[in-house]
Amino acid sequence: MIAGPLAAALITLFVNLDPSDPMITRMAAITIWIAIWWLTEVVPLVVTSLLPFIFLPVLNICDAKTVAYQYMDQVIFLFIGGFIIAFAIERWNLHKRIALKILSMLGRSPSSILLGVMLTAYLISMWISNTATTMMLISAVFAVVNQIEHHIIDEKQRNNIAAALFIGLAYSATIGGMATLVGTPPNMIFYRFYTEAYPENNDLDFFTWFKIGFPLSLTLLGVCFLVLKFIFMRKVSSIKFDRNYFLTGYKNLGKMSAEEKTVGVIFTTTALLWFTRSGMEFGSFTLPGWVSLFGKTELVQDSTVAVFMALLLFIIPSKNEKGRALITWQEASKLPFDIILLFGSGFAIAKGFEVSGLSNFLAAQLEFFKTANIIFIILLVCVMICLISEFASNIASIQLALPILISIQKGLDIHPLLLLLPATLAASLGFMMPVATAPNTIVFGSKRIRANDMMKAGFFLDIAGILLIVLFSLLLLS
Secondary structure (H helix, E strand, O other): OOHHHHHHHHHHHHOOOOOOOHHHHHHHHHHHHHHHHHHHOOOOHHHHOOHHHHHHHHOOOOOHHHHHHHOOOHHHHHHHHHHHHHHHHHHOOHHHHHHHHHHHHHOOOHHHHHHHHHHHHHHHHOOOOHHHHHHHHHHHHHHHHHHHHHHOOOHHHHHHHHHHHHHHHHHHHHHHHOOOOOOOHHHHHHHHHHHHHOOOOOOOOHHHHHHHHHHHHHHHHHHHHHHHHHHHOOOOOOOOOOOHHHHHHHHHOOOOOHHHHHHHHHHHHHHHHHHHOOOEEEOOEEEOOHHHHHOOOOOOOHHHHHHHHHHHHHHOEOOOOOOOEOOOHHHHOOOOHHHHHHHHHHHHHHHHHHHHOHHHHHHHHOHHHHHOOHHHHHHHHHHHHHHHHHHOOHHHHHHHHHHHHHHHHOOOOOOOHHHHHHHHHHOOOOOOOOOOOHHHHHHHOOOOOOHHHHHHHHHHHHHHHHHHHHHHHHHHHO
């Protein structure tokens, strides 16, 4: 608590990064204070997020109006619209139908049940937050574990299968968030940083991210499955189970309700509109995006789609529950406004870096990167951010890293995506520590996992994730 403001005060009073411009030192001091509080979480992350709004104007770095604008960027509306659609999916149990359908098709053995759990969490977390996905599915995993324990007498085998299923749920929920632009907050934070820092590029949208994130995350999911199967399930792969538990659960849901169908259509339409907004390239042929119908293509964004489709949920009436729409404001008011403020604070820090001149100062200090091998640079960045994310919020780590990486990129002769996108993906690689991600914490709270189990599996997956990110970045972005 004391170290943050004390460090900021000492830097301001006794450090002079650039004698010609005191703003650079002031911005560095604020950033150090925020970093200490974010990384230690001595106060809630959202409380720390308010510091830029106070100190950027007080220290004459940026006026309050400009700072406030950063806290309500268009990317935040993408987050809000996506969350409201996710709430509607939860409200009408569409996620349960998807989960039970997949498990009823795959649940024949411990390894196939593990694959079913992981595939379900992966597919859902591509569109819904990994925390919500884990919370949705953990009760189903508990039920599956209880059923398995009726078939297996050996206690060690039961514990290994339970550990594999719970860890697989957490990891695959995190991995699924890497696949899409709306899958996890760091992706959207990166999107805003990139479009703000490089507006002339105009080369990043939902489909561009998906072309990189989906194959990478799917490969990492496969690696994760093999790692968990090797560590926990080598001696139980021959055991067979009755799929009736899942089939019965699916049948008990009954026929698909009108509300489920409508929400499913809205969800699917939203995804299609995101994919096709800016057009797709197929070799020499380019399929124009629908946004070209509105003239200036840069005016309509993915956030416009998210808010419009969310708005429809408040208008379309429920067929089976008279007098209400598919989603009510009472249900939508569960929006995580703490995450919204976290987003805004990161954008405000980036603005402070730009206005104060700290970005240019850092770029000048990091000249040695110009002569370093690009593979080494990407690998080093991924390792550092992965390590930080094991102990700190991935949102906080990527928000602190991106302004610095933008400064580094300006001194390198490479496309900015080649540096910034791997860093963003690496922020989702916290697999070792129970506190690294919310899904890890949730499944660790089941008391069916030892910390050593998670660290052992997470160590191999962190290494695999870093290597895959570097490989895919060089193959797809070079």
